[in-house]
Amino acid sequence: MAQPTDPLADELWAHLRRTQPHFALHAGEPVTQLPRGTHEEAVDAAALGRRLLAGLDRLPGSAAGTSTAAVVRELAGQLAGADEDYWWSFPVAPYQTFTWTVFGQQVFRPFTFATGDDVKRYLSLVNDFTRTVKAARTKLAGQADRGIGLPRPALPGFLSTVRTQRGAAAEFLRPAESRLADLDAAARGELVDGVDRLIVDELLPAFDRVLTYLDGPGARRAVDGVGLGQYPGGAEAYRRLVRQYATYEIDPADVHELGLAQVERLTAQLAEIRREAGFDGDETAYRAVLEADPRFHAPDAEHVAATYRRHIAAIEPRLDQWFRVRPRAAFGVQRLDPELEAGMTFGYYEPPIATNPVGRYRFNGSGLADRAQISAAALIFHELVPGHHFHLARQAEDATLHPLQAQGAAEFFGAYTEGWAEYAASLGFEMGLYTDPWDRYGACLHQRFVAQRLVVDTGLNLLGWPEDxxxxxxxxxxxxxxxxxxxxxxxxxxxxxxxxxxxxxGSEKFWQLRRTAERALGSRFDVRDFHEVVLGCGTLPLTAVERNVDSYLNG
Incomplete structure (x- = not known):
């Protein structure tokens, strides 16, 4: 049944599908344009956000309180600040240029050619990609003009990333001859000549201008530190980002103190596990023992995958005791493409889509001599089951959710998406999956690694911590x-x-809500019901999740 919020949600979802190609692909639609990364695009997005917020304010109270309205309001609020927030991200940073690699993987390499119209659309997309690279150079100069100089410690990585992207793009934009078999000779010639011209005359020079800027004016105007707080207005920009990622109000200074307290608690837990194992040295000595143990270093990528599969096999028989609903999509693990591994620390969850209907954890299989595997259990429970897969694949399959929630919101509500995955990984303790002291130690190490982010991220961006x-x-x-x-x-x-x-x-908020439910319901508490309350409505800002839990307890 149609809801008063549907027209607003429809407009926002159409905007996402039009401006971000992976949303179009997930919806089974052809990609007709790529985002160009310009300030003009950010201005247009901000205007849309403000218009949607005004539309929400005109809704009757009952409609304004729905889950769909909560999603629209949070996303529209983020869009409304897009023009101002535009200047606070560096377009050539490894995690920012990851979208360029995704264009190659999801748009250009799988592109199929049947008619001349396909050729024209493909050439238009190549042109969009070229304009994206050009916009990166323009943005870097605009940032410097606003006092947002490049962080000198990051410059080598920026240069390496752009050089890698330059070589990769020149390869993936040229379709293999085998993909052109259905085109007539004229269309094939138009495509090959057009792509070559754009690459040689437009794209490669655009990359070179970015590299020249990074090596020249960018390097000369670079600043010695890292973190937003070193720039004029940066501290306030960081506060907005904290609110945006948390999806509830919290002061960054409180985040820092929370991190310090949690790190202290987890450090004590690690010391207790070492004592239980009969080790009387300190953590540094124990780390040396673990690093020297071949059990915690995979000799090759297949051994990494086998370790993840072993932990998946351990959790599968227990899932129905904790969840009433499982996703229908299958799941598994697969190594990252080599061009992604240099710029990513671990990996990412790849949700199922029509052309690839299996949810996978795409893991980093490089640098294994220096990459300890002791936290493999916690990592796979976070990334796959019951973490991202039980959230993202399940909501994509739920026909009752507006597609904005089912397919779009997770990317923007990190505290829900990543918070759920962290909460899910921590379930391993009560599910009996960390009975092995090595896995338990690795899980605590993983939790502390995530907790220290509260300290270091705020330290760098708010408190003026130097990189060292x-x-x-x-x-x-x-x-x-x-x-x-x-x-x-x-x-x-x-x-x-x-x-x-x-x-x-996010994980702290999920645990806070669960403890509230346990206290309120006592012996009537069923963890499967709680998980349905927090998962069943799809991705939400955590303020809305909290309202749903309150309704569950008071209904």
Whole structure:
């Protein structure tokens, strides 16, 4: 049945499908344009956000309180600030250019050619990609003019990323001859000549202008630190980002203190596990023992995959005791494409789509000599089951949800998406999946790694921490290699400020709501019912999840 919020949700969902190709693909629609990364696009998005907020304010009270309205209001609020927030992300950072790689994987490589219209659409998309690279150069200069100079510690990574993207794009934009068999000779010639012209005359020079800027004016105007707080207006921009990722009000200073307290608690838990194991040395000595143990270092990527599959096999028989509904889509693990591994610390969950109907954890199989596997159980429970797959695949299958919720909202509500996954991984303790002391130690290490993000992210972006202080603190909290530590610090301070907070802030909110439900219901509490309350409505801002739990307890 139609709801008063549907026209607003429809308009927002149409905007997402039109401007972000992966949403169109998930909806089974052809991609007709790519985002160009210009300030003009951000201005248009902000105007849409303000118009949607005004539309929500005109709805009757009953409609304004629905889950769909909560999603529209939160997303519209984010859009409404897009023009101002535009300047606070560096377009050539590894996590920002990840979308360029996704264009290659999801748009260009699978593109099928049957008619001349397909050729014209493909050439238009190549032109859009070229304009995106051009816009990156324009944005970098505009940032410098506003006092947002490039962070010098990140420059080598920016340069490496752009060079890699330059080579990859020139390859994936040229379709293989085998894909052109259905085109007549004229259309095939138009496509091949058109792509070559755009690459040689437009795209490669655009990449080169970005590289020249990074090496020249960008380097000369670079600043020595990392973090938003070093720039004029940066502290306030960071506060907005914290609210955006948390989807509820919380002061960044309180986030920092929460992180310190949780790190202290988890450090004590790790010490207790070491004592139970009969080890009387400190954590540094124990880490050396673990790092030297071949059980925690996979010799190759297939061994990594086999470890994940072993943990999946352990949890599968227990899932029905904790969840009333499972996703219909199958799930599994697969290594990342090589061009992605250098710029990503771990990996990501790839939800099922029509052309690839299996939800997968795409893991980083490189650098295994320096990549400890002791937290593999917690990681796969977070990334796959009962974490991202039980959330994202299930809601995509729910025909009662507006597609804005089923397919769109998860990308924007990190505290729900990543918070649920962290909460799901922590269920392993009560599900009896961490009875092995090694897995238990690894799970606590994983939790502390996520908790330290509250400390380091706020330290870098609000409290003026230098990069070396952040690296030293993070290194003391993890078994990751120095290279991985450096990658994480730059992720917090230059690539995605505040995004990493969503993991722990979200999981804390889920646990807070669960403890509230347990106290209120006592012996009547059923964890499967609680999980239905927080999962059954799809992705929501956490303020709306809290309202739903209150209704469940008082209904």
């Amino acid at each position: 202080k952040a690296r030293a603190y993070l290194a003391s909290m993890t078994m990751e290699s120095p290279a991985q530590v450096a990658s994480e610090v730059l992720r917090y301070g230059t690539d995605l400020p505040a995004q990493s907070l969503s993991y722990r802030l």
